[in-house]
Amino acid sequence: MREIVLDTETTGLDPKKGHRLIEIGGIEIFNRIPTGREFHRFINPERDVPLEAQEIHGISTESLIGKPVFRDVVRDFLAFVGDDVLVIHNAQFDITFLNYELELIGEKPLSFDRVVDTLAIARRRHPAGPNTLDALCKRYGIDNSQRTKHGALVDSLLLANVYVELLGERQATFGLQTLGGAAASAERRGGKRTAAKPRPEPLPSRLTQADVAAHRTFIEKMGPKAIWLRFWETVAS
16 A cells, blocks of 8 residues: 655745745655655745744755745646555644645645544544654654754654554564665665675574475375476475
């Protein structure tokens, strides 16, 4: 199942008061595992970024000069999210801003029917709170040391981990996938993948002599042309 973990940053709290989107970040997960596909854009809000907002996300008015406006990124954004589920923390806030921007340019708004709000899930699981993203990372032992400021892409990556924990679906393969993704990212940056280290001592075989004898009896019933017979010496040894 494909889902998009999504986050935004804005100039303020209410689009009806003239505040705008300035950053969108999202990552693709498949069966709750990140695939490595990401979407990230800074957006020129065509207005100033108030100091109180800058203190939260560190994005200044000057840094957005020359960035594309929302109209210029919307095609790529909609293509990335497709029709799949959107996983968002405090979804009401982000969807309200996204839909405001979409409606300004005549695009169809995003339906709340396709949204999973991780804040709502967290409040059900942990009614005593706190249920901020930082608090949930601490609760579940997720490293958020890189989150010195709010940031749409960083927060999406953290939320993907939190989401799995909230659902109680932490998989043994999740950590392996994360390591694989890090290696792939390093390779894209010009680095080299590190080869897996062999075990100091091979694991002993778990086959018993009875298992081997039963297998031999089974393949002999297939006739003299059974392909397994070609490998019998290897298996038996």
